Amino acid sequence: MLDRGATTVWEHWNGVDADGRPRDSLNHYSKGAVIGFLHRYTAGIRIGTPGYRTFRIAPVPGGGISRAEGWHESPYGRIGSVWRISDGRLDLRVQVPAGTSAEVVLPTSVQVVGPGVHRFEHAY
Numbered sequence: 001m002l003d004r005g006a007t008t009v010w011e012h013w014n015g016v017d018a019d020g021r022p023r024d025s026l027n028h029y030s031k032g033a034v035i036g037f038l039h040r041y042t043a044g045i046r047i048g049t050p051g052y053r054t055f056r057i058a059p060v061p062g063g064g065i066s067r068a069e070g071w072h073e074s075p076y077g078r079i080g081s082v083w084r085i086s087d088g089r090l091d092l093r094v095q096v097p098a099g100t101s102a103e104v105v106l107p108t109s110v111q112v113v114g115p116g117v118h119r120f121e122h123a124y
Helices: 029-042
Strands: 045-047 054-057 067-074 077-086 089-096 101-106 109-113 116-123
Touching (some): 029 045, 029 067, 109 116
Antiparallel strands (some): 045 054
């Protein structure tokens, strides 16, 4: 795709053939929906107010997944969520850019944190 100039996700990997002829949709949402799910639920990064001035980190572990990490480049800087389940513990690291705040949702608590890198541990 990239070698043929793609700037979106195409319906087919060969959306533009070697002669430059397009085929079907060149901006296909279905593959982006999977990424949206991973972003919002697996990594747990969810918008709060427009522009991510406030946001929520609420990962939803499960399905045999024991670790994940995700990032979002907001207008204020990088938002990050990195988590791992090991030895009955959930270890979550959250990156909050300057000028923003995050609501961090753990299995039994919710905490609001400001800019910086924050680490949370919880029995899981």
